[in-house]
Amino acid sequence: MTTAVRTPGKLGLDPALVRRARELAARAGRPVVDLARSHTTVAVERATLRLAGLNGADPEGIPWANRLVDAVRDQVGLEHGVCLPVWEALRSGEYRDLTDLAARAATRTVPFRVPEGDAAVRSEAAARTAVGRGIARIDERRREREELVRRWGNPKGPWIYLIVATGDIHEDIRQAQAAAQGGADVIAVIRSTGQSLLDYVPDGATREGYAGTYATQENFRLMRAALDETSAELGRYVRLTNYASGLCMPEIAALAGLERLDMMLNDSMYGILFRDINPVRTFVDQRFSRQLHARAGIVINTGEDNYLTTADAVDAAHTVTASQLLNEYFAKEAGLADGQLGLGHAFEIDPAVPDSFRLELAHALLARELFPDAPLKWMPPTRHMTGDVFHGYLLNGFFNLAGALTEQSILLVGMMTEAVVTPFLSDRDLALRNIRYVLDAAGGLAEDFHPAPDGLIARRAGQVLGEAIDLLEDIRERGLLDAIAAGTFGGMRRTAEGGRGADGVVARAAGYRNPAIDLLETT
Amino acid sequence: MTTAVRTPGKLGLDPALVRRARELAARAGRPVVDLARSHTTVAVERATLRLAGLNGADPEGIPWANRLVDAVRDQVGLEHGVCLPVWEALRSGEYRDLTDLAARAATRTVPFRVPEGDAAVRSEAAARTAVGRGIARIDERRREREELVRRWGNPKGPWIYLIVATGDIHEDIRQAQAAAQGGADVIAVIRSTGQSLLDYVPDGATREGYAGTYATQENFRLMRAALDETSAELGRYVRLTNYASGLCMPEIAALAGLERLDMMLNDSMYGILFRDINPVRTFVDQRFSRQLHARAGIVINTGEDNYLTTADAVDAAHTVTASQLLNEYFAKEAGLADGQLGLGHAFEIDPAVPDSFRLELAHALLARELFPDAPLKWMPPTRHMTGDVFHGYLLNGFFNLAGALTEQSILLVGMMTEAVVTPFLSDRDLALRNIRYVLDAAGGLAEDFHPAPDGLIARRAGQVLGEAIDLLEDIRERGLLDAIAAGTFGGMRRTAEGGRGADGVVARAAGYRNPAIDLLETT
Amino acid sequence: MITAPDLDLDLPTLPRTATTVRPYGDTTDDGMVQVSFTLPVPHGPLADGAALQLARKMGIDRPLLVHSKPIGRDFSFFVVYGPVVHEVDLDEIEVVEREYPLLTAKEANSAVSERLGRKLVVLGACIGTDAHTVGIDAILNIKGFAGEKGLEYYKELKVLNLGAQVSVPELVRRARVEGADAVLVSQVVTQRDAHLTNVKELAAELRAEFAEHERPLLVVGGPRFDPGTAAELGADRVFGRGTTPSDVASYLVHALTGAELTG
Amino acid sequence: MITAPDLDLDLPTLPRTATTVRPYGDTTDDGMVQVSFTLPVPHGPLADGAALQLARKMGIDRPLLVHSKPIGRDFSFFVVYGPVVHEVDLDEIEVVEREYPLLTAKEANSAVSERLGRKLVVLGACIGTDAHTVGIDAILNIKGFAGEKGLEYYKELKVLNLGAQVSVPELVRRARVEGADAVLVSQVVTQRDAHLTNVKELAAELRAEFAEHERPLLVVGGPRFDPGTAAELGADRVFGRGTTPSDVASYLVHALTGAELTG
Numbered sequence A, B: 001m002t003t004a005v006r007t008p009g010k011l012g013l014d015p016a017l018v019r020r021a022r023e024l025a026a027r028a029g030r031p032v033v034d035l036a037r038s039h040t041t042v043a044v045e046r047a048t049l050r051l052a053g054l055n056g057a058d059p060e061g062i063p064w065a066n067r068l069v070d071a072v073r074d075q076v077g078l079e080h081g082v083c084l085p086v087w088e089a090l091r092s093g094e095y096r097d098l099t100d101l102a103a104r105a106a107t108r109t110v111p112f113r114v115p116e117g118d119a120a121v122r123s124e125a126a127a128r129t130a131v132g133r134g135i136a137r138i139d140e141r142r143r144e145r146e147e148l149v150r151r152w153g154n155p156k157g158p159w160i161y162l163i164v165a166t167g168d169i170h171e172d173i174r175q176a177q178a179a180a181q182g183g184a185d186v187i188a189v190i191r192s193t194g195q196s197l198l199d200y201v202p203d204g205a206t207r208e209g210y211a212g213t214y215a216t217q218e219n220f221r222l223m224r225a226a227l228d229e230t231s232a233e234l235g236r237y238v239r240l241t242n243y244a245s246g247l248c249m250p251e252i253a254a255l256a257g258l259e260r261l262d263m264m265l266n267d268s269m270y271g272i273l274f275r276d277i278n279p280v281r282t283f284v285d286q287r288f289s290r291q292l293h294a295r296a297g298i299v300i301n302t303g304e305d306n307y308l309t310t311a312d313a314v315d316a317a318h319t320v321t322a323s324q325l326l327n328e329y330f331a332k333e334a335g336l337a338d339g340q341l342g343l344g345h346a347f348e349i350d351p352a353v354p355d356s357f358r359l360e361l362a363h364a365l366l367a368r369e370l371f372p373d374a375p376l377k378w379m380p381p382t383r384h385m386t387g388d389v390f391h392g393y394l395l396n397g398f399f400n401l402a403g404a405l406t407e408q409s410i411l412l413v414g415m416m417t418e419a420v421v422t423p424f425l426s427d428r429d430l431a432l433r434n435i436r437y438v439l440d441a442a443g444g445l446a447e448d449f450h451p452a453p454d455g456l457i458a459r460r461a462g463q464v465l466g467e468a469i470d471l472l473e474d475i476r477e478r479g480l481l482d483a484i485a486a487g488t489f490g491g492m493r494r495t496a497e498g499g500r501g502a503d504g505v506v507a508r509a510a511g512y513r514n515p516a517i518d519l520l521e522t523t
Numbered sequence C, D: 001m002i003t004a005p006d007l008d009l010d011l012p013t014l015p016r017t018a019t020t021v022r023p024y025g026d027t028t029d030d031g032m033v034q035v036s037f038t039l040p041v042p043h044g045p046l047a048d049g050a051a052l053q054l055a056r057k058m059g060i061d062r063p064l065l066v067h068s069k070p071i072g073r074d075f076s077f078f079v080v081y082g083p084v085v086h087e088v089d090l091d092e093i094e095v096v097e098r099e100y101p102l103l104t105a106k107e108a109n110s111a112v113s114e115r116l117g118r119k120l121v122v123l124g125a126c127i128g129t130d131a132h133t134v135g136i137d138a139i140l141n142i143k144g145f146a147g148e149k150g151l152e153y154y155k156e157l158k159v160l161n162l163g164a165q166v167s168v169p170e171l172v173r174r175a176r177v178e179g180a181d182a183v184l185v186s187q188v189v190t191q192r193d194a195h196l197t198n199v200k201e202l203a204a205e206l207r208a209e210f211a212e213h214e215r216p217l218l219v220v221g222g223p224r225f226d227p228g229t230a231a232e233l234g235a236d237r238v239f240g241r242g243t244t245p246s247d248v249a250s251y252l253v254h255a256l257t258g259a260e261l262t263g
């Protein structure tokens, strides 16, 4: 990612402490992984069907994947997964294909049953073949990306990441292309408010989002194609990002793989904390979605930055570190490599706090040194941005500088209108000019940045690491679900039973089969 | 000035080289000092009269000081100075006072002569008494400042310096007060275009300057009084600055001392280079004006920053260093203390130059380490500011940061509208917010800033020092006047004979007397 | 020794009592403003001309086009400075001045218990798909805002905070069930005027559902609301940026118990 | 293996051929602009109301007052965003297009020697109290600007650069003495419209001093000039920001030798 050679250990962190922190995160996370392995969700099952090629929606816009999973669930439940009953039905009935089956199932005229014995073996094999085609397609898109990157090359410095958020895919495309022409390396299409709470993925090209554009397979395709066009023109591979989080995390992950998205927002707890989605639902969905991302060669971006929009960035700094360690554990367990871990953090300290910039450097450097091989995602100020756009532009410049000094990998470029509107075309262009100046003028300043051994920065980093370890200690003891319920992260209290989408969680039966998971875990 | 303890020697400059540079500057400067000591100018003589209490102007606005010096010169020349003939006339004629004499002299009815023997002694003594009163008044104003500063205190960090430039002293006052309330430590009232080429100091309060306000005794008084009012209200002594440079350098220096201005722009070469004023005139005027500043406890600000508006800031960096060393030599020779040497330099590297910010740090740190005890004046970007006010605001932020990292003493705060208009009220307020953020958030970052020993910054600083030494070597050989004629500074070629005001220079006769110079040099 | 500054300035008096003012760049009445915008015109002389035309239409006399830059191929961005011809008539401005006293929590509590004789029920939510709860939490949660405790701290207020993304029908239903005296709604997302649409919809539903005398007070807040627009939105009161809990508590006491005083 | 992107976008066509456009924030025709200004009104609700009124007068429909801050005691500073109602009519814009070919130094030289048969005399200066010579030097000095050599480099041009702060009478006198074909004047200081006043004065003096057929061409330049204002100023041509020497040389050749071609 960033090619600069990092001087190791500017902070002089104690390696034993770092090891201990990782160990605690693993121990705190393991019970949750067990939960994920012993449950499925409607979204996991729908995603599996999508891999098998079931896309499109009925005339009301409800996707066939939803129709089919709902029908199966109604009749035989999801304890065994959707595949056994679906391919059993396909094998035994007169259905042209999955879509045809789904359409008929929607009228409740398909009798589903969970096959056993030989029938089960055959149905599972058929399902595996179908799902395998989807996974092969994902593999193909991954190779495609690798070839394009080889052809056009990667950015030299940190990846410059910009959002578009018009609500209209066509305006988004114009703006994304202009941003890429202006120097963006990564384009994120922000989603419409409310999409994450939809328990289905909308269909087709859309132009009516609020403060963001719906994530749909067609929108993914259109934007990726537009960026391919621009990449070819620029001779630089421009990456595309969207959001996996929400009630449809696994499905969107599948679609992202199929449409060659390059990075995805995917956090183990964001949905729980900020969308009040049921914790178990989230953890189950998260694991499957990450397995898909791992396969697709997609870099995930975690959401620790969000904590600092509701909790204080100084007081809660250690919760970011603790969460990063948890996200790392969950990600690796799901098969993601270090190079795919875009762990999130942010420049959100109140600028009125004395030495705020140096404290930011302490936090950012701590993350950098804890995760030396991860493409860290560094988020700009949002909470303390105001309508004073001039000052906001300056603050964003200092954010960019902190990113350069601490060698962050993915720089989300801040918008001077953060407190005003979703970004204007010109905000993005100005933001690019801002980061370009900072990187060109001061990009190499890391060479001269050496926190005084017992200075403010080193002391602060040590303190945050210490507090993170204490917190992980506590989480391991009381359990992660309990810690979340107590408001540990972002000050949001979410109980294990509460939240949306809980009814979409199903404990797996002994005979649960999901060829997608099998394929992802074994190949 | 700045109270921070400076880590000495971040650049590892060779002390022998530094000594050599100083020595060369002294040797290059000495012949010019000799020139200054052997000449006088109309402005020096007028300033002397002003010290003796001659102020005001005739009905056409021509100051009495001009009238009187011109009359004396017409009749007996200025080789002996204005004092001998003037006090001789006063002693022998029926004039109420100096003004009365001047008024009559203007009608050419006063017979002047240069007294000799006893008469000369008596005239000189009378002159000394009169001039001594002016100097005593300057001493009093200095003590006044010292008391006010004791009472209200000095700024803690660097001095934050802002300009007002409306052309109207009344608008200037409103804006200066608002700026002080917003955090300014020093207010500079920019002069009207063209004033520096006037061979007299306008009289009274003025409201019709272009892009600046006339420097007059009354304007000085009004602004100082307004700032005293605001200082009292804020409990912080707000300093006032104006410009000595120009054809009236010595007179304005006298008025500044009399009206308790606190700092003055005063450069040994600015008038030559940027106003095409005769070099000899400038050097003579400069010496006397600096003697006055020394007495008045005024901090001078030199003008090396200007070179970088006409010459390239990288190519010409060493000319700044060489000039600072020359300015230092001239200043000390005139009696100024280290603490009064606001040597100038600037952040003017084209931001499109790779590593521009680090190069700025190299230049700024070099000045800091060459002149550890001087209150360096650090000027913001002007030349590469554009109508993109957002970007300009950012660039100013990085200027502020460079100032903090290299512990500059007087920070001129940049205006986002630099390329557009003389500052708006709001530009100044935004600029204050900018510097406040930078100092509060990153003011202590110098602790963590350690240029890599053989890194870009240290290498660049060493290179500039080396080039400055070579240049001083060359200047010493060919002579400073010749070097100036060759376009060494700011790319401006000015011959020793050319330029405005040459006819105001007069070689001193053996019997030249100037009690002001005597008093300034002996007490 | 130091004499009081003898300040004898003949300053032009500020137009504090005048009814019209103009923008101030660096001189009284110079009218100077700064404007920036993008036009969907490829960069070049035509685009520059277009920018100047727009500036003139905005009332900028002799506009200075100080920055002009292409964005992508189809757009150009501009910065313009110049004097506007407009004057602002201060007499014509309708200021929503607080017409009620600012109360401490104690005062508010006693007013409620004395005048209402029961707890005042406050229902809060972010409606529509808006999930920005920080603003409403700042007003309602004990933690509060800007050093003031939130409404939950007021013992005579019964506060129910429904949180984010509550639908209008659900909120109206809960208002009925809880017997809410006031419904407090936050809207932060303003894109495509979502905040205005949502509030108008809620106002209409409340009016449809409740008779006027039993209708809970509708109090709306968010950073991009103009307090002057309550009537237009069908709300009883609109709060903008930087509202503090005591602003709101004082208003509630005034609006919901004030009648008792005179009635 | 990699197929060409199958891009089938039904993009709204840009109004390139349309004659009217509106500012673009993030959606076609949203009309969004950003404005900032100071009002001489103490900070508070009245000042905020005044800012909104001004924004409306500028044609901003539903202005968002996003920033409001006191400056000192008597002033307030504002940032406003919002959609303007105005449309820009591209058909109405008069663009000063270059009506002459851009010549290389060589081409310019041969045009002068062929058509004029003698050197073309160019006199340059900063007039009034303006001492900003960098701009005129960029045009005249060999060193030049933006990689182009200045007019001194053109061997068929005789260039005299009088430098800074030249008075109008002095310049007119020199124009006569040197037999100048063109007078090139730079004005950078614009405060109180100094640049406009000075140029108008020079134009009048030149006309008073010379018969029209012998009057040297008056070419004016500086960063804040609008090239469309030549007639108004009494100049023959006005150059703005970013002018290069060859722009000027080509114009001089066109204006001073072009007549020969047709005449």
Ligand code: B12
Pocket: A165, A190, A191, A192, A193, A194, A211, A212, A274, A306, A309, A310, A382, A383, A384, A385, A386, A417, A418, A419, A420, A421, A422, A423, C129, C130, C131, C132, C133, C134, C135, C136, C138, C139, C145, C184, C185, C186, C187, C188, C189, C190, C191, C219, C220, C221, C222, C223, C224, C239, C240, C241, C242, C243, C244, C248
């Ligand atoms: C924090 C934040 C978030 C957090 C929210 C966490 C949470 N639980 O609330 C997170 C990270 C989750 C988030 C997500 C998103 N956000 Co957000 N977010 C912000 C941010 C940075 C700060 C908002 C805030 O908390 N302000 C602090 C509070 C205290 O201020 P306040 O809300 O103005 O409240 C005060 C007053 O307005 C008033 N008030 C407010 N409500 C009420 C109610 C009543 C009854 C009363 C009396 C008073 C009152 O009193 C409060 C105290 O003074 C702003 C940018 C900014 N700097 O403003 C963007 C911003 C609001 N977000 C925005 C967007 C678009 C989103 C997303 C939709 C992006 C996306 N598509 O993914 C998502 C989804 C959210 C959704 N579905 O609504 C946009 C809205 C653009 C617009 N104008 O339409 C903003 C402006 C950023 C931007 N420029 O794009 N966001």
Ligand code: B12
Pocket: B165, B190, B191, B192, B193, B194, B211, B212, B274, B306, B309, B310, B382, B383, B384, B385, B386, B417, B418, B419, B420, B421, B422, B423, D129, D130, D131, D132, D133, D134, D135, D136, D138, D139, D145, D184, D185, D186, D187, D188, D189, D190, D191, D219, D220, D221, D222, D223, D224, D239, D240, D241, D242, D243, D244, D248
């Ligand atoms: C360099 C500079 C100086 C230098 C000038 C050195 C010199 N020998 O020229 C110094 C330091 C001496 C200086 C002093 C002052 N300056 Co000054 N200075 C600038 C600065 C930073 C850059 C100007 C510049 O050189 N631009 C580069 C050249 C190449 O661009 P240009 O002039 O636009 O020229 C191009 C075109 O316009 C065109 N062009 C220009 N002239 C001509 C002529 C012809 C015939 C043609 C065809 C084309 C042409 O072609 C050129 C090449 O493309 C600007 C701020 C800025 N960033 O713009 C302030 C600025 C111009 N200065 C300003 C002021 C006020 C002053 C002072 C008056 C301040 C004071 N009171 O002390 C003094 C006094 C000067 C005076 N008496 O005029 C103001 C003017 C404000 C206004 N709009 O009225 C500015 C804008 C700064 C500010 N915001 O306050 N300054």
Ligand SMILES: Cc1ncc(COP(=O)(O)O)c(C=O)c1O
Pocket: A191, A192, A193, A194, A195, A196, A243, A244, A245, A246, A265, A266, A267, A270, A275, A301, A302, A303, A306
């Ligand atoms: C990890 C993560 N997921 C998703 C989102 C977007 O939220 P929404 O659920 O509104 O699409 C964010 C917001 O920044 C995020 O950080």
Ligand SMILES: Cc1ncc(COP(=O)(O)O)c(C=O)c1O
Pocket: B191, B192, B193, B194, B195, B196, B243, B244, B245, B246, B265, B266, B267, B270, B275, B301, B302, B303, B306
């Ligand atoms: C040393 C010095 N003197 C004087 C001036 C101002 O110039 P003038 O008033 O001569 O136009 C400057 C400009 O910055 C300067 O640096």
